[in-house]
Amino acid sequence: xxxxxxxxxxxxxxxxxxHDAQGKVALLSTRFPQHGDxxxxxLPGGRQETGETPEECARRELREEAGxxxxxxxxLGSYAMTLDSPAxxxxxxxxxxxxxxxxLTDTEADFKLTWWPLAAAITAATEGRxxxxxxxxxxxxAERAITxxxxx
Numbered sequence: 053x054x055x056x057x058x059x060x061x062x063x064x065x066x067x068x069x070x071h072d073a074q075g076k077v078a079l080l081s082t083r084f085p086q087h088g089d090x091x092x093x094x095l096p097g098g099r100q101e102t103g104e105t106p107e108e109c110a111r112r113e114l115r116e117e118a119g120x121x122x123x124x125x126x127x128l129g130s131y132a133m134t135l136d137s138p139a140x141x142x143x144x145x146x147x148x149x150x151x152x153x154x155x156l157t158d159t160e161a162d163f164k165l166t167w168w169p170l171a172a173a174i175t176a177a178t179e180g181r182x183x184x185x186x187x188x189x190x191x192x193x194a195e196r197a198i199t200x201x202x203x204x
Contacts (some may be wrong), residue, residue, distance in 0.1 A: 063099075063137075063138065063139045063140075064100045064109070064140045064142065065097060065098060065099045065100060065109070065139070065141050066097050066098070066100065066107070066109040066110035066113060066141070066142045066143070066144060067095050067097035067110075067141060067142075067143050067144070067190050068095060068097055068110050068113065068144045068145075068146050069128070069144070069145050069146065069190050069191060069194035070095075070118060070146045070147075071145060071146065071149075071170065071194060072147075072149050075169055075170055076169055076170070077167065077168055077169075077170050077194075078095070078114075078118045078120060078166075078167060079094070079166050079167070079168050079176075080095070080117060080118070080164065080165055080166075081093050081094070081163070081164045081166065082094075082163050083162070084183055091164075093176055093177075093181045093182050093183075093187065094182060094183060094187050095190055096114045096117040096118045097110070097113050097186065097187075098113040106130065106142035106144075107125060107127070107144065109142075110125070110144045110146070111125070116154070116155040116157075117154065117155075117156065118154060118165055119152045119154040120146070120149050120151055120152070121149070121150045121152065122147060122148055122149050122150075123148030123150075124148045125144055125146055126144065126145040126146075126197060127144055128143035128145055128190060128193040129193060130142045130143070131143070131186075144190075145190075145197055170191070170194070170195055170198070171195075173191050174191050174192065174195060177191055177192075
């Protein structure tokens, strides 16, 4: 993906599928009371900070929210968040993972990290367990990229 820089505070975001050697992906969960009862799943990710490229944002968010660094980064695409905004959502597949401690902010303190088989994460997406649209799309694109790589 081209290294475009930030176009304004909080405009662009990145979402990451962290895929380990056992075929599991990092999922976060928390409650979003404004969207009803229960916990929702989501992938590590967040908004770009001033001067960050989409990949720099992805690397930072994965480290902060999941405590994970990755050797290999594969862009999965960049998509408009809405038709009324220039904001872009960049999706990544991260592999060759090294685990460390989460670096959660006060507003992220209740984020729970779990590792799911990729197929189970996709099933959870089809069951409506994700609140935000970027996670399910990233999971499907990551599965396709992994399948194609493994078939080669």
